[in-house]
Amino acid sequence: xGKGQETKRAIVDEALDLVSTGGLNGLxxxxxxxxxxxxxxxxxxxxxxxxxxxxxxxxxxxxRFVDIVIAPALKQPRGEPRVRAxxxxxxxxxxxxxxxxxxxxxxxxELDDQPGAARDFLIKTQLDYQDTIRRAAEIAVEEGxxxxxxxxxxxxxxxxxxxxxxxYSGRLLGxxxxxxxxxxxxxxxxxxxx
Amino acid sequence: xGKGQETKRAIVDEALDLVSTGGLNGLxxxxxxxxxxxxxxxxxxxxxxxxxxxxxxxxxxxxRFVDIVIAPALKQPRGEPRVRAxxxxxxxxxxxxxxxxxxxxxxxxELDDQPGAARDFLIKTQLDYQDTIRRAAEIAVEEGxxxxxxxxxxxxxxxxxxxxxxxYSGRLLGxxxxxxxxxxxxxxxxxxxx
Numbered sequence: 001x002g003k004g005q006e007t008k009r010a011i012v013d014e015a016l017d018l019v020s021t022g023g024l025n026g027l028x029x030x031x032x033x034x035x036x037x038x039x040x041x042x043x044x045x046x047x048x049x050x051x052x053x054x055x056x057x058x059x060x061x062x063x064r065f066v067d068i069v070i071a072p073a074l075k076q077p078r079g080e081p082r083v084r085a086x087x088x089x090x091x092x093x094x095x096x097x098x099x100x101x102x103x104x105x106x107x108x109x110e111l112d113d114q115p116g117a118a119r120d121f122l123i124k125t126q127l128d129y130q131d132t133i134r135r136a137a138e139i140a141v142e143e144g145x146x147x148x149x150x151x152x153x154x155x156x157x158x159x160x161x162x163x164x165x166x167x168y169s170g171r172l173l174g175x176x177x178x179x180x181x182x183x184x185x186x187x188x189x190x191x192x193x194x
Numbered sequence: 195x196g197k198g199q200e201t202k203r204a205i206v207d208e209a210l211d212l213v214s215t216g217g218l219n220g221l222x223x224x225x226x227x228x229x230x231x232x233x234x235x236x237x238x239x240x241x242x243x244x245x246x247x248x249x250x251x252x253x254x255x256x257x258r259f260v261d262i263v264i265a266p267a268l269k270q271p272r273g274e275p276r277v278r279a280x281x282x283x284x285x286x287x288x289x290x291x292x293x294x295x296x297x298x299x300x301x302x303x304e305l306d307d308q309p310g311a312a313r314d315f316l317i318k319t320q321l322d323y324q325d326t327i328r329r330a331a332e333i334a335v336e337e338g339x340x341x342x343x344x345x346x347x348x349x350x351x352x353x354x355x356x357x358x359x360x361x362y363s364g365r366l367l368g369x370x371x372x373x374x375x376x377x378x379x380x381x382x383x384x385x386x387x388x
Contacts, residue, residue, distance in 0.1 A: 021307040023303065023304055101306075107303075108362055109217065109300050109302065112366040113215040113294040114216070151378075153371065154378055154379070157375040157376075160359050164358040164362060165354050165358055167306075169351060171303075171306040172303075172317065177347065178351075181348060188386075192386070
């Protein structure tokens with residue numbers, strides 16, 4: 001990376017932390033100037049608009065999500081072990097990577113009624129992620145780990161519901177048993193998929 | 195209600211719609227002035243601060259939630275019918291009441307890293323709601339509808355996970371099968387609780 005790219009990367013890292021904590025609404029050029037110690041005009045040299053900054057943050061978040069959650073899971077054996085790795089990586093490694101927890105949880109409710117490029121990009125990444133979970137579960141059926149008549153779309157829905165409740169229960173309500181509840185729900189989901 | 199109270203109520207109704215769509219960050223005095231056609235100073239006569247406006251909105255939302263979701267469910271027979279009514283009311287009646295859907299979904303991720311009176315109030319209402327679900331499930335155990343060894347806290351966690359995934363799948367991803375998936379997940383939760 002050249003020096004310009006390095007600087008840009010450092011800015012995006014700060015921006016990701018801001019979004020993780022305060023959502024995209026927390027990502028003003030002013031807040032980013034305070035967090036990086038750069039001037040607003042210096043920041044504008046890297047990002048021409050707030051929308052472009054938002055898109056860059058979501059783009060980098062997706063790259064990180066692939067590196068932290070998806071790629072390590074794809075190295076696990078086909079079938080149930082891979083499905084489990086996706087779940088555990090998304091709950092633990094991904095969650096601990098950012099100060100306010102999962103960036104997708106932080107922005108999903110925020111963007112659902114705000115049409116625009118950021119929302120379109122978020123939806124695409126989420127549909128990609130759901131396809132990846134669905135395919136991993138389908139492989140588990142092919143491997144004989146899950147039953148043949150498993151409703152794959154229902155599996156994806158319930159998989160996502162657990163991580164969502166985990167964020168709500170752990171982050172908002174501050175319940176110490178959130179992780180245990182999520183793991184128990186996931187074990188039960190696997191058990192009834194076999 | 196006196197005329198002043200009526201005006202205040204009309205303002206809060208507009209404010210609830212704004213929060214449902216854009217979260218608490220969408221609730222600026224400026225946006226509220228545009229939505230109500232009132233002047234900013236006129237609004238400040240009713241709400242001395244943005245924080246007080248936020249609290250009033252959350253307070254009125256809670257009253258509505260009790261009227262729309264909880265009270266009708268408490269009129270259902272003790273046990274499983276009451277548990278089911280809480281779920282269906284929270285998904286359908288409550289969801290259709292507001293233009294951007296459930297206000298709690300809209301503000302939960304937003305407030306989870308923002309300490310303050312609004313967050314404290316939200317957490318209290320959510321813990322109250324969880325207590326109500328928990329007690330309804332406990333009654334279902336007492337009535338013999340649910341099994342004696344049911345893990346009530348786990349039931350509450352999974353109950354909430356379904357509505358959360360319903361919002362994400364229906365509101366953000368725009369999936370037409372979101373309601374069907376949620377009802378199927380809930381039926382399965384009831385089946386394994388019996």
